[in-house]
Amino acid sequence: MTSKAIFGSFVLQQQGSEQTVLRDHWVLVEGDRIAAVTPSRPQADECYDRPGRFILPGLINLHNHCFSEAVARTHTEDGHGRKNNKSIVYTVLLPLTKRGIDILSREERLAIARLGILQLLKGGNTMVMEPFRHGIPEMFDAAAEMGFRFCGAPYLFSTGDAQAGADGHVTYRGDDGAQDLVAWNALYEQWNGRGEGRITLAMSPHATDTCGPDLLRACAARARELGVPITTHLSQSEGENRTIAERYDGRTPAEYLDWLGLMAPDLFAAHCITTTDDDLRLMAARGATILNCPRVFARTGVTASFARFAAQGVRTVIGTDGYNMDLLGELNAASMISKISAGRPDVATAPDLIASVTSVAADAIARPDLGRIAPGAKADLTVVDMTHPHLQPLSDPRRGLIALGNRDSIDMVMVDGAVLVSGGMATQVDETQIVEAGSRAVQRIWDLPEARAALAG
Numbered sequence: 069m070t071s072k073a074i075f076g077s078f079v080l081q082q083q084g085s086e087q088t089v090l091r092d093h094w095v096l097v098e099g100d101r102i103a104a105v106t107p108s109r110p111q112a113d114e115c116y117d118r119p120g121r122f123i124l125p126g127l128i129n130l131h132n133h134c135f136s137e138a139v140a141r142t143h144t145e146d147g148h149g150r151k152n153n154k155s156i157v158y159t160v161l162l163p164l165t166k167r168g169i170d171i172l173s174r175e176e177r178l179a180i181a182r183l184g185i186l187q188l189l190k191g192g193n194t195m196v197m198e199p200f201r202h203g204i205p206e207m208f209d210a211a212a213e214m215g216f217r218f219c220g221a222p223y224l225f226s227t228g229d230a231q232a233g234a235d236g237h238v239t240y241r242g243d244d245g246a247q248d249l250v251a252w253n254a255l256y257e258q259w260n261g262r263g264e265g266r267i268t269l270a271m272s273p274h275a276t277d278t279c280g281p282d283l284l285r286a287c288a289a290r291a292r293e294l295g296v297p298i299t300t301h302l303s304q305s306e307g308e309n310r311t312i313a314e315r316y317d318g319r320t321p322a323e324y325l326d327w328l329g330l331m332a333p334d335l336f337a338a339h340c341i342t343t344t345d346d347d348l349r350l351m352a353a354r355g356a357t358i359l360n361c362p363r364v365f366a367r368t369g370v371t372a373s374f375a376r377f378a379a380q381g382v383r384t385v386i387g388t389d390g391y392n393m394d395l396l397g398e399l400n401a402a403s404m405i406s407k408i409s410a411g412r413p414d415v416a417t418a419p420d421l422i423a424s425v426t427s428v429a430a431d432a433i434a435r436p437d438l439g440r441i442a443p444g445a446k447a448d449l450t451v452v453d454m455t456h457p458h459l460q461p462l463s464d465p466r467r468g469l470i471a472l473g474n475r476d477s478i479d480m481v482m483v484d485g486a487v488l489v490s491g492g493m494a495t496q497v498d499e500t501q502i503v504e505a506g507s508r509a510v511q512r513i514w515d516l517p518e519a520r521a522a523l524a525g
Contacts, residue, residue, distance in 0.1 A: 072097040072485065073112035074451065076123035078465040079105060082427045082440050087419045089465055095123055097447040100264075100485040104443055116490075120455035121479060122465050124422070125439045126194025126217075126448030127395050128429035131299070131338045131359035131387030134184020135177075135204050136165045138510050141391070168513040169203035176509035177203075181210035183506025184393070186499060189216065189489050191393040192478045194448040195438065197221055197299060197336070199272045202251045212263040214497060215486050217448065219433075221272035221299050222255055224248040224287055226280040245283035249290065256294070266484060268296070270336070275301035276321040277311045284328050291334065297433060298330060299359070302337035309342050322347035331356055336432070338387070341365060341372045348380035357432045358382050360424075361389035363401045374424070375406035375415035383432060385424045394475035395425060396452070403470050418470040451480035453492075 195217035211218030271291035333355035406416035430439025481489035
């Protein structure tokens with residue numbers, strides 16, 4: 069069993085709800101577990117003694133899309149691809165990822181998946197919950213071969229063929245629910261528990277407006293039979309709210325899920341930007357978790373405020389939604405957007421935001437062995453170099469991290485005791501090769517006539 073000792077000028081500690089920072093301590097790792105946190109230098113096979121490091125529990129990202137956002141990146145900013153200023157979900161992301169799956173080879177899909185995992189690692193993430201279409205099982209392969217902690221969430225749709233017209237109105241064709249559940253079960257049997265337990269699955273009905281009552285009830289029943297999380301998109305747009313109200317007796321999307329029995333502690337609901345305060349109070353009462361991804365909405369001029377959700381008592385964590393897999397940068401955005409929205413500087417504080425991707429996220433997924441630096445916990449660590457000029461002078465490392473940190477500050481990422489990033493560079497893969505192959509595969513989708521038409525809107 070290999071042991072590793074990592075020196076931290078700052079080491080984050082979490083005792084219950086209390087968060088503190090230790091100065092000048094070592095974290096000793098033996099195998100895949102943390103063995104000790106000590107002020108004295110321990111004996112170890114490998115020693116990482118770099119001054120000015122801030123050792124955090126491995127950052128947990130519970131909402132991301134490696135594949136679909138790779139298609140949209142640098143094409144949909146500044147309003148491009150938005151028919152009548154409507155969401156790009158139905159005009160770009162869903163149709164082009166579906167088409168991409170059809171035209172790309174397995175190796176090309178794997179190249180995009182590897183590129184996504186690499187971006188997550190270099191963004192400081194040690195774990196992701198990743199919703200994606202069934203036709204991209206290579207996401208599991210990439211995570212397993214790169215040593216990443218990965219909760220795959222293959223989509224289920226009542227209708228996987230959603231089409232947006234020129235007026236932004238979305239129509240749906242087909243009924244894929246039963247087929248998708250069969251495919252999800254097959255992936256669960258193949259992958260759950262692989263990679264020495266790092267690979268797991270979540271149940272992922274896509275959204276309230278693409279999943280009908282029968283499918284949602286079936287998803288919940290199967291997920292609870294297996295004890296896996298349920299994740300979905302909720303209240304992403306006013307259009308979704310209108311659709312659900314028209315279909316289901318005036319209910320909001322949150323009320324729709326509650327009516328079906330999905331609003332519960334095992335539900336992870338992404339975005340929730342058009343929820344009412346009553347919706348949020350309902351979610352808090354049921355113990356559901358909101359997955360707040362502020363930057364992807366900020367690019368459209370929409371506020372997704374961590375502070376608003378948290379103020380209603382809803383457990384709220386931060387995810388990247390695939391747009392920019394820099395989790396430190398996402399925490400900075402959550403802080404700034406919340407403060408602007410509330411008109412106050414004392415909301416979305418640095419300790420609360422750090423907890424949202426460490427201890428709070430770990431508790432939400434019922435993993436007390438993650439999200440904390442303590443003996444017996446899994447050796448998942450994110451180490452930040454606080455010596456960069458943009459982080460100096462430094463008085464409070466937590467405030468510095470949230471206000472000024474970003475992916476360029478990441479020094480080390482460790483998962484299950486394995487060092488996957490050191491000195492800011494991936495240790496076990498060829499970064500240049502991954503970037504070139506992944507970008508080349510995405511370009512094949514961009515070259516499609518329908519892609520050029522969609523992105524020209």
